[in-house]
Amino acid sequence: MGSQPDRTAHDPVQGAVVVKPPRRGQQGNPQHQADEETVAGLVARKAAARLLAAVVDARTPLDGLTDNEHGHPQYKVLDGRDRALVRAILVTALRHRMTIAGLLARRLEKPLPPNATALSHILHVAAAQILFLDVPDSAAVDLAVTHAKSDPRAARFSGLVNGVLRSLARAKEAELAPALAATSEAPRWFSERLIAAYGAEKAGAILAAHRHEAPVDFTVKTDPALWAERLNGIVLPTGTVRVEKLAANVVDLPGFADGAWWVQDAAASLPARLFGDIRGQRVADLCAAPGGKTAQLILAGARVTAVDTSKNRLARLAQNLERLGLSAELAQTDLLDYRPTEPFDAVLLDAPCSSTGTVRRHPDVPWSKTMADVEKLAALQRKLLDRAVGLVRPGGRIVFSNCSLDPIEGEELYRAFLAETPGVIDDPILPGEFADLDAFLTPSGTLRTTPADMALASPAISGLDGFFAARMRRVA
Template sequence: MTPPRPGHSSNPQRKTDDENVAGLAARKAAARLLAAVIDARTPLDGLTDNEHGHPQYKALDGRDRALVRAILVTALRHRMTIAGLLSKRLEKPLPANATALSHILNVAAAQILFLDVPDSAAVDLAVTHAKSDPRTTRFSGLVNGVLRSLARAKEAELAPALAATGEAPQWFSERLTAAYGADRARAILAAHRHEAPVDFTVKADPALWAERFGGIVLPTGTVRVEKLPANVTDLPGFADGAWWVQDAAASLPARLFGDISGQRVADLCAAPGGKTAQLILAGAEVTAVDTSKNRLARLKQNLDRLGLTAELVQTDLLDYRPAQLFDAVLLDAPCSSTGTVRRHPDVPWTKTMADVEKLADLQRRLLAHAVGLVRPGGRMVFSNCSLDPIEGEELYRNLLAGNPGVAADPIQPGEFAAVDPFLTPEGTLRTTPADLPLGSPGVSGLDGFFAARMRREI
């Protein structure tokens, strides 16, 4: 099918009264937000925040918001497969100035291929959407033909397309392959196609909470649930502060200190506070530091619910100079978040390699400063949720090479329960979404995390 040539039609645009078309407002919001992610590199979480999100999203009721979120996550998670199947139905590529049309097609294709939406509804709403927008009115026939063809062919074409496609922009795929090799990179990308399970760190008795939630206890002690039976805030134990949501990989860095009972420990870049809570429960006297007033307020709310207390310090970490050095410091540094793509499929589309390099430089400066907050003989753990070695392994090695006052403190095999599969030859920790296979994609995997332990010597 050949798209019309770009330009304004000589005929007056026909306005469509869509106020009463059920479901159209949700599809329009989905296309608008997809444009914000792809074209403007705007993070999806901010766009779909119930209090501060995009106005079109906030104007929807709860059911339509959930639909928009499902469409967007699906369209991003399977973006390359969708693009390939749509492209097969076009005799030539869409015009460069037809981005609005592209987003309409992607929103509809996500529903047709992956969501429990009747094909006819997805097609008809996309056509109505195209007719209602002056930028896409002339393409409404193309929308109808392409999507009806896609609906007819999906049973035959979807599985082969998924098998032949990696769901990532080129820069991200190349970085994974360079870091992990072709086979493991493919396994990571395959894991990104599946929604991440929900993990809970519990104060006590993981087996009890796994039974209550209908989940399992991981070898690390985390309670994992494939699908939540209710909203998090409605689950038993929430109001009592018996647990908090925390990916199994994110729970590992705070454990690497060993026995910290009675020690003064700083949790740097601490919000939202999962690691802070772990450190407090381990018996430490914790100072939680974060640059954001709002994030620190959220951390306090979380600690209040859990019945835990810490000293809270709002400051730019690079300006932080406490009166007394700490026995131990945890720096879970701001990063590209490429290890969280299962939960945030917009990340590869909103970040670039330049962003990764910029964040790696920020981490280098934060880490160099954080080392100076540990007393001689004290331990430090550096971690982040990036899959890229320049934010993890390479940064760690460069710090050791350039700072004779800091020594590696390798994690030893058998030192911590269930951590051995994630140890590197250097004694650091590296997890990826392709790790922890448990038989089903819905319960397998971890966020991508790097963690290294060091000791300040002088």
């Protein structure tokens, strides 16, 4: 169920929009509030503000909130078109949160009260539409005012909402570009960690890359050039097929039904390659869902056991493998409790992490995570890595990877693990061993990618997720 159409006016984005100021004495009237729900687009904007609050105030991941089956109730009641609008608003509001905040602050005589979070989210939802989305300014403003009037926490500020947003709409042509140039779109904790890890220049390049929506990458079974042509994309130096903008839903693209490819960021496709020749070997893919790396290992000739703690995620992995025409042994268990009957020849641990390398795809990450989360997840990764080593035979290889940009979850964790773990030695990736990966090798022989790497013809087609990967060998 989505917002109901009004029959008296037309909004090219969301259908009809009629904004009727409340009659005297109507404020807070339940019937009036019910009438407001029939204003086309209002339910979607209310849902966007509510979900923005869940991300920013409650640090709830956006993907969970906007899951079509298990998402937030205010999202699930929307129809497909309104769901797409809500997600576009949220992604935009989070991707440009600091710029939006700055431009709104210029229009306030004094900061909003600390308890005025509902008002803040209404303003951010409207500003995202005015500044970055193809929504008529008048619709964005009027819906925000109506929203404010219907919310007891924001009703007395409805005049402020109107004035601030109309001022923003008038000034956006002159002010937006300078504001973007002067702003870093990240909370302080996040930008400080990037600077500490990469220096100010590289950190700035990473943050600039985060402003661009990520392209869509495909790992193909065979013939990347053919699939680049069919999908209207390009072949990256790593062999991944990249498409800037999809012309249709993924399931409707050529090759989907035939299992010719799967969606997988270029960086995520690298760790599975680090084993070299694994034909005929028994390989465990730990924390395996959704299965992109599992598929790579199978195609490389390995006999793969895919391990994941989540029943639902493992079921999704099984569905993905079935579409691809591939098979693996599946094991649903907590990795810390996993006890296979015999050790594996090789083990891949793509560990749960803070996901700070995926901000282009998930702009909620800097706002839904904290430094405490990074440290907590690093501690978990260390436990999982200890267990992963115990699953491989002496002489076997272990590849450890994750999609975090923070060295606490990558380089620093790996150095500490090697220093403190007897029977395991570093197995550095050598220059030229995988020629297309040389650009991502560190002096110590690990692999590190960032969104600022792989500069191509335009920012929209450049970059890749932030990933760390290291290779080691068990010797006892």
